[in-house]
Amino acid sequence: MRYTLVLALISLSAAAGAQEWEDRQLFNEGGGDSALRIISSTDTNLFAPLIETFVTRNPDVAVEYLVTGTADIDRRFRASPGDFDIAISSAMDLQLKLANDGFALPLEDIEHPAWAEWRKSLFAFTSEPAAIVVNREAFDGHPIPQSRQELIEALRARPEIFHDRIGTYDVRRSGLGYLFATQDARASETFWRLMEVMGALDARLYSSSSQMIEDLSNGTIIVAYNVLGSYAEPRAARDDVLEIVLPSDFPTTMMRTALVSQETTQAGAAEAFIQFLVSYQWEDDGEARTLPPLSEEDAIERATIGLEPALLAFLDTLKRDKFLTEWENALIQD
Amino acid sequence: MSNSVEVSGSLRNRLVLTLIGGAAVLAMLLFFAVRSYAVQVAQQGQDSILEASVASMLDAATIRDGAVELDLPYSAFSMLSTSADDRVFYAIYQDGTFLSGYEDLAYSEGQPFETQLMRGSDVRTVSASRTMIGADLRTDIQIVLAQTQDALSETLDQISRNVALFGIGFFALAAALSFWATSATIGQLDKLTISVTRRGPQDLSPFAKPVPQEMAPLVKSLNSLMGRLDQSLSQSEDFIAEAAHRVRTPLATVRSYAEATLQRVDKEENREAMRSMVKAIDESSRAAGQLLDHAMTTFRADHLERDDIDLVELVAELVQRLTPIVDMKDLTLTQNGDGQVPYAGDPILIQSAVRNLIDNSMKYSPVESAITITVAADPAPRITVCDQGPGFPSNEIETLTARFQRGANAATTIGSGLGLTIAQDVALAHGGALHLTNQPEGGACVTLSFSH
Numbered sequence: 054m055r056y057t058l059v060l061a062l063i064s065l066s067a068a069a070g071a072q073e074w075e076d077r078q079l080f081n082e083g084g085g086d087s088a089l090r091i092i093s094s095t096d097t098n099l100f101a102p103l104i105e106t107f108v109t110r111n112p113d114v115a116v117e118y119l120v121t122g123t124a125d126i127d128r129r130f131r132a133s134p135g136d137f138d139i140a141i142s143s144a145m146d147l148q149l150k151l152a153n154d155g156f157a158l159p160l161e162d163i164e165h166p167a168w169a170e171w172r173k174s175l176f177a178f179t180s181e182p183a184a185i186v187v188n189r190e191a192f193d194g195h196p197i198p199q200s201r202q203e204l205i206e207a208l209r210a211r212p213e214i215f216h217d218r219i220g221t222y223d224v225r226r227s228g229l230g231y232l233f234a235t236q237d238a239r240a241s242e243t244f245w246r247l248m249e250v251m252g253a254l255d256a257r258l259y260s261s262s263s264q265m266i267e268d269l270s271n272g273t274i275i276v277a278y279n280v281l282g283s284y285a286e287p288r289a290a291r292d293d294v295l296e297i298v299l300p301s302d303f304p305t306t307m308m309r310t311a312l313v314s315q316e317t318t319q320a321g322a323a324e325a326f327i328q329f330l331v332s333y334q335w336e337d338d339g340e341a342r343t344l345p346p347l348s349e350e351d352a353i354e355r356a357t358i359g360l361e362p363a364l365l366a367f368l369d370t371l372k373r374d375k376f377l378t379e380w381e382n383a384l385i386q387d
Numbered sequence: 388m389s390n391s392v393e394v395s396g397s398l399r400n401r402l403v404l405t406l407i408g409g410a411a412v413l414a415m416l417l418f419f420a421v422r423s424y425a426v427q428v429a430q431q432g433q434d435s436i437l438e439a440s441v442a443s444m445l446d447a448a449t450i451r452d453g454a455v456e457l458d459l460p461y462s463a464f465s466m467l468s469t470s471a472d473d474r475v476f477y478a479i480y481q482d483g484t485f486l487s488g489y490e491d492l493a494y495s496e497g498q499p500f501e502t503q504l505m506r507g508s509d510v511r512t513v514s515a516s517r518t519m520i521g522a523d524l525r526t527d528i529q530i531v532l533a534q535t536q537d538a539l540s541e542t543l544d545q546i547s548r549n550v551a552l553f554g555i556g557f558f559a560l561a562a563a564l565s566f567w568a569t570s571a572t573i574g575q576l577d578k579l580t581i582s583v584t585r586r587g588p589q590d591l592s593p594f595a596k597p598v599p600q601e602m603a604p605l606v607k608s609l610n611s612l613m614g615r616l617d618q619s620l621s622q623s624e625d626f627i628a629e630a631a632h633r634v635r636t637p638l639a640t641v642r643s644y645a646e647a648t649l650q651r652v653d654k655e656e657n658r659e660a661m662r663s664m665v666k667a668i669d670e671s672s673r674a675a676g677q678l679l680d681h682a683m684t685t686f687r688a689d690h691l692e693r694d695d696i697d698l699v700e701l702v703a704e705l706v707q708r709l710t711p712i713v714d715m716k717d718l719t720l721t722q723n724g725d726g727q728v729p730y731a732g733d734p735i736l737i738q739s740a741v742r743n744l745i746d747n748s749m750k751y752s753p754v755e756s757a758i759t760i761t762v763a764a765d766p767a768p769r770i771t772v773c774d775q776g777p778g779f780p781s782n783e784i785e786t787l788t789a790r791f792q793r794g795a796n797a798a799t800t801i802g803s804g805l806g807l808t809i810a811q812d813v814a815l816a817h818g819g820a821l822h823l824t825n826q827p828e829g830g831a832c833v834t835l836s837f838s839h
Contacts, residue, residue, distance in 0.1 A: 153474045153475060153476075154489075154506070155474075155506045155507065167470075170472075171472045172471075172472040172474070173472075239461055359468075360472075361464075361465065361468040361472075362464045362465075362467050362468060362473075362474075362475040363461050363462075363464040363465040363467075363468070364464075365464050365475060366459045366460070366461045366463065366464045367461075369457075369459045369479075369487050369488065370486070370487035370488075371456070371457045371458070371459070371479065371486060371487045372457070372458055372459045372487075375456060375458050
């Protein structure tokens with residue numbers, strides 16, 4: 054499928070050049086009058102195979118894939134919803150708020166289980182747990198922590214090893230990080246004690262999972278908390294010093310969601326893409342995928358974050374300010 | 388008498404229309420009443436959830452270091468989850484100043500609950516406030532919470548569908564019931580009509596079968612009418628019989644005087660006058676006899692008693708009795724036919740009928756002619772009396788039998804055909820009929836047939 058993949062480096066002469074993207078790729082260039090513009094937080098390498106399959110089945114549709122952070126997606130999409138046809142993000146709360154605020158186009162024809170969709174306009178297509186990823190070498194002779202409590206104990210036991218060598222999301226900059234943190238805080242007080250311990254060890258703060266995994270691989274950090282397991286797995290497979298731990302106390306599981314812009318000019322192609330996306334990611338078909346499929350089992354057994362209006366609570370400005378203040382107090386100890 | 392009755396409207400239609408119309412109105416009322424009740428209940432349900440949610444939000448407000456903090460509870464939004472994924476909006480104000488949420492959602496001072504349009508959807512809003520009092524601070528927190536009504540309308544649609552189905556079912560059942568009730572009611576009238584229609588021409592007895600209460604006055608009036616009719620008929624018959632009886636005896640006296648006088652009168656013209664007188668007296672006494680026969684026939688036909696008899700023997704006895712009279716008129720009376728015709732009937736009535744038929748034939752037979760009586764068993768027991776007279780007028784033969792009805796024309800047929808009337812009544816009382824025919828070689832035939 055090489056021929057469909059056109060690596061389009063950001064052209065400075067292009068009109069959109071004023072906006073900066075983490076990555077930008079055009080698939081099936083010239084396949085349609087105008088490309089289906091997808092704004093997404095998912096790394097291109099994970100999403101590209103899916104788009105390639107889609108354009109192979111729909112040769113008259115071109116896809117422009119734009120990658121940026123979850124908070125940035127929300128900001129850009131709200132600013133100009135007409136510029137994008139589809140928004141894909143791992144920040145479920147921000148996506149739900151977009152749909153709640155009327156930015157999403159309802160797609161009545163898409164059959165999807167009720168727990169994995171909201172108002173027929175927001176569709177979940179993956180089940181991805183937040184993981185603790187550790188460098189095995191750092192735990193040589195010590196048990197690898199299997200829960201948050203064990204992690205706290207391990208960090209406290211050898212502060213000299215872990216000082217400046219643990220990482221987690223900067224919840225102020227990352228929408229997904231904020232979602233994981235708020236859900237953790239809601240579930241247990243252990244989260245706050247962990248944050249305090251990490252703060253005391255001068256934890257490094259990241260705005261994306263991939264950066265954290267990058268730093269884990271090159272040895273900058275040896276423990277990363279609340280990393281996306283799906284991002285860590287390919288790296289852990291190659292680099293056997295990395296071990297992915299799903300916390301046994303309460304694994305927080307996120308569902309990646311997609312919505313079609315209310316102001317899309319290509320409703321047909323966008324709906325076809327969503328239809329393709331949810332059926333491609335449905336757990337029952339045996340295809341090999343780069344993204345974890347949507348799993349009903351996970352939704353029941355693990356603490357999967359539900360698509361419900363409660364997600365709006367932590368997005369409230371007052372509540373967010375309060376949460377961030379507490380978080381900063383815990384983690385950033387000057 | 389005309390058989391057509393002036394008809395105005397139909398009881399059945401009126402009943403059915405009233406009942407079905409009533410059922411339709413009731414079904415509609417039921418639908419609207421239940422639906423409006425459901426709307427109220429469903430709206431109350433949503434309102435109380437909104438109220439609880441906003442109360443828990445207000446409850447989360449605290450004053451810290453002289454400033455208001457509001458840590459929205461997760462549950463406040465959790466409880467707003469609905470099956471239709473309703474959208475949720477809220478706005479928080481402090482003394483009218485917007486703090487967070489959706490700024491386009493205005494706080495309403497007056498009514499706590501309102502339905503309004505927001506971002507293209509109907510939303511139900513609840514406004515609530517709380518006064519916070521701190522060390523040197525007194526402030527009002529106002530929260531307005533809104534939720535779309537998709538789940539509510541889904542529920543209402545479902546209720547409406549169910550109630551509509553229920554209403555239609557109720558209506559169908561009521562319609563079926565009204566048809567049934569109507570035909571059951573009208574059926575009683577039909578039953579009475581049938582029992583009136585099926586009555587024999589002489590049956591004027593009262594109706595004895597039980598009827599519904601509402602029809603009792605009608606049947607009572609009918610019975611009283613028929614009682615009066617029966618009484619007046621039997622009175623007039625009694626009167627005729629009484630009159631005939633009273634006339635016959637003086638007539639016999641007058642006749643014997645006339646005979647005696649005839650022996651003594653020599654003058655030919657006087658003798659002729661006397662003969663005419665005797666003939667007229669005979670005619671009158673024959674008529675009186677017929678009237679008596681008729682009255683007897685009517686009475687016996689009303690209370691028919693059947694005996695096992697042999698028609699041949701019965702006729703033979705009659706022939707033997709009448710032979711002297713027939714001889715006097717220079718006529719012959721012969722009987723032929725089967726050897727034995729057993730039948731269960733009233734011998735007096737049958738004899739009376741045959742005697743009247745022979746009497747009629749004698750009246751119309753020319754001198755020295757024969758009267759033939761045939762008794763046959765097949766296809767039905769029958770007695771045929773034939774003469775060699777002029778026969779029936781061919782233009783009247785069809786209508787002649789029909790004329791012999793009790794009552795109305797009895798008076799007008801005394802002279803010519805009361806005998807046929809008597810024979811007809813006897814035949815009908817035995818479930819048979821009277822047939823009039825003319826023989827091809829001349830002469831009239833009257834057949835009295837009986838049913839088994």
